[in-house]
Amino acid sequence: MEVAIEVRDLRMRYGDNDVLTGVDFDVHTDEVVCLLGPNGAGKTTTIEILEGFRIRSGGQVSVLGQDPAHADEDWRAHTGVVLQSWRDHPRWTPRRLLTLLGDYFEPYSTPGHPRPWDVEDLLETVGLTELADRKLTALSGGQRRRLDVAIGIVGRPELLFLDEPTAGFDPQARREFHRLVHRLVSLEHTTVLLTTHDLDEAEKLADRVLILAGGRIVADDTPDGLAQRVAGAAEVRWSIDGERFVHQTDNPTGFVRDLFAQGGDEVNDLDIRRASLEDAYLSLVQQHEAGHAEAAARSFREVTR
Numbered sequence: 234m235e236v237a238i239e240v241r242d243l244r245m246r247y248g249d250n251d252v253l254t255g256v257d258f259d260v261h262t263d264e265v266v267c268l269l270g271p272n273g274a275g276k277t278t279t280i281e282i283l284e285g286f287r288i289r290s291g292g293q294v295s296v297l298g299q300d301p302a303h304a305d306e307d308w309r310a311h312t313g314v315v316l317q318s319w320r321d322h323p324r325w326t327p328r329r330l331l332t333l334l335g336d337y338f339e340p341y342s343t344p345g346h347p348r349p350w351d352v353e354d355l356l357e358t359v360g361l362t363e364l365a366d367r368k369l370t371a372l373s374g375g376q377r378r379r380l381d382v383a384i385g386i387v388g389r390p391e392l393l394f395l396d397e398p399t400a401g402f403d404p405q406a407r408r409e410f411h412r413l414v415h416r417l418v419s420l421e422h423t424t425v426l427l428t429t430h431d432l433d434e435a436e437k438l439a440d441r442v443l444i445l446a447g448g449r450i451v452a453d454d455t456p457d458g459l460a461q462r463v464a465g466a467a468e469v470r471w472s473i474d475g476e477r478f479v480h481q482t483d484n485p486t487g488f489v490r491d492l493f494a495q496g497g498d499e500v501n502d503l504d505i506r507r508a509s510l511e512d513a514y515l516s517l518v519q520q521h522e523a524g525h526a527e528a529a530a531r532s533f534r535e536v537t538r
């Protein structure tokens with residue numbers, strides 16, 4: 234399998250905030266890979282480095298064979314980007330915007346891979362035919378997001394980056410979007426890297442899920458593979474002086490023995506249960522959001538080892 238994206242020891246620091254502390258992963262051609270992680274884990278930072286929009290602090294990155302920090306226009310024409318939000322001319326219409334943007338890709342057209350995408354066909358594909366001549370300001374959030382996706386794919390990219398593409402979608406719009414991604418992959422053979430903090434979305438869309446937490450990738454597997462790994466682990470809950478604790482482990486007996494050795498009579502409300510991937514991810518998110526990113530990453534790594 235060819236490698237479309239190669240990331241080694243990627244590091245990013247904002248001031249004295251180390252957001253990425255050694256991220257490693259590959260994305261192969263024709264794969265759909267979801268980069269999943271809690272708010273603030275560094276998903277947008279990672280994807281924008283790969284898109285060439287942010288300059289990394291350290292590490293090696295190769296996207297379609299080039300370093301995005303120094304890539305040329307030709308490289309850009311082969312990648313598609315859907316950012317978290319776009320700013321463009323409010324009086325334009327979807328049809329006009331897509332036509333203008335599509336013109337940029339014409340010089341990169343080849344007989345085997347004609348570019349851009351035919352605008353009428355593209356509007357139909359993303360479900361915007363009826364709204365093609367409406368002003369951009371008059372589109373709803375979900376309609377706007379569909380246009381964002383159309384902007385990302387108008388050049389028929391080999392590699393598509395989507396940053397939280399379904400944020401704000403209702404369930405119906407989300408389902409349509411998932412169909413669109415499946416269609417892109419099966420008909421266009423587009424390689425897709427998308428970020429989300431929704432485990433359910435990652436399980437539905439991804440060939441492979443990468444979980445980012447505590448500055449690193451803490452799990453890299455198929456959705457089924459991840460679920461199977463977690464199923465072997467247990468979640469231990471307890472409280473001490475009214476404060477509640479949760480820990481995930483694949484050795485609950487040993488953990489509880491150590492817990493009592495340390496906490497003795499202080500330990501109350503002990504509860505041990507087998508975790509599902511959803512439980513494990515939820516616990517990761519809760520710990521991460523409580524400011525314990527390192528500990529969250531460590532215990533997630535333990536249960537998915």
Ligand SMILES: Nc1ncnc2c1ncn2[C@@H]1O[C@H](COP(=O)(O)OP(=O)(O)OP(=O)(O)O)[C@@H](O)[C@H]1O
Pocket residue numbers: 247252270271272273274275276277278279430
């Ligand atoms: N330009 C910047 N300058 C300083 N800090 C930044 C900058 N961009 C992001 N950060 C910080 O880096 C961390 C990661 O942010 P990032 O947006 O990459 O996370 P994320 O996983 O995409 O989050 P979300 O799911 O909320 O979009 C956060 O703590 C954020 O505040």
